[in-house]
Amino acid sequence: MKKFNKKSDEQKKQELEELAKRFEEGIKAYIHSDRFKELLTNLSKFHTYSIRNSFLIAFQNPKATYVTTYPKWKSLNRQVKKGEKGIQIFVPIKRTVEMETEENVLDADGQIVCDAEGNPLKRKEVKNYIKYKIGYVYDISQTSQIEGKEEKELEPCKELTGSIKNFDEFMGNIAKISPVPVSFEDIQSGAKGYYSDMEKKIVIQSGMSDTQTIKTSIHELAHSLLHEGKTGTELSRSTKELQAESVAFIVCQHYGIDTSDYTFGYVGSWMEDEEQILQNLEIIKMCSSNIIDKLDTLMA
Incomplete structure (x- = not known):
């Protein structure tokens, strides 16, 4: 973190305008980039699982994010690690069977057609049915990049790394200005953090880097400030995530x-269209200014 220097209101206003512009340009550049196109192409190779299979996957591996079969991982230049146990799912198998009906076969004149022994021939129809077998899939965490092969883009966000000077003080100040308690937990869903409007709390995944922790904490703080009580249809999920990030x-x-590295991919994966940024810029700047003013006061 750079050395803290308190700025005047005019300087802050100008800085916000510049940062908002840099953010807008960065997002637009990202969603038109080859990296984003490659990401969408690669992610299209993943199946959309049924509700039943989604529950099965979550039950066996609560932190699973990207799940596919052994051969599909190979096609993405990743190898399932030795000793990894597959996640069981139900795999549908289509079957076709020809069945005899109660209806007689009629000729062109409408007469019943009989076989060589004089028995009326019955009309047959083809019926399709589905049976299931157990199949196995693997999460990305169970795989590793195949050495010497091209690395495929699979994650829209790159985990932030790096330490921050005075991290404990910075994190403490975030907690002080938060309207709800902030705590650290091992979040089983694999999320980096969440704001619960019902429980009135912010939870951050423990064990992340300083940079990722601060970024996630401010993201969830923004949710608590902007989206408290808005659990209905006032805002779409994509708009809430765009605003917070x-x-x-x-x-x-x-x-x-x-x-x-994290924000552009995150927002790009949630955006409905480019106009969404412009429609939310004033709210974003207002909330950012509010947080910065409060943090600056504590840090001064």
């Missing part, structure tokens, strides 16, 4: 923390 980007940039 955009605020995290601007606030972090203000303190010299670059989250581009």
Whole structure:
């Protein structure tokens, strides 16, 4: 984190405008980039699993994110690690059977057609049915990149690394300005953090890098400030995520923390269209300014 220097209101306003512009340009550049196109192409190779199979996957591996078969992982230049146990799912198998009906076979004149022994021939029809067998899939965490092969883009966000000077003080100040308690847990879903409007709390995944922890904490803080009580249809999920991650980007940039590798991919994967950024910029700047003012006061 860069050395803290308190800025005037005019300087802050100008900085917010510049950071918002940099954010907008960065997102647009990302979603038109070859990396984003490659990511979408690669992700299209993953199956959409039924509700029953989704429950099975979550039960066996709660942290699973990208799941596919052994051969598909090979096609993505990844090898299932030795000793890894497959996740069981139900695999549908289509079967076709020809069945005799009760209807007689009629000729062109409408007369019943009989076999050589004089028995009326019955009309047959083909019926399709599905049976299931047990199949196995593997999560990306159970695989590793095949050495010497091209690495495929699979994650829209790159995990942030790096330490932050005065991390404990910075994290403590975030907790102080939060309208709800902030705690650390091992989140079983694999999420990096969440804000619970029902329980009025923010939970952050423990054990992450300083940079990822600060970025995630500000993201969830933005949710608590902007989306408290908005569990209905006032805002779409994509708009909420765009707003929260955009605020995290601007606030972090203000303190010299670059989250581009994570933010651009995250927002790009949630965006409905490019106009969505422009429609939410004022709200993003207002919330960012609010957080920065409060943090600056504590840090001063």
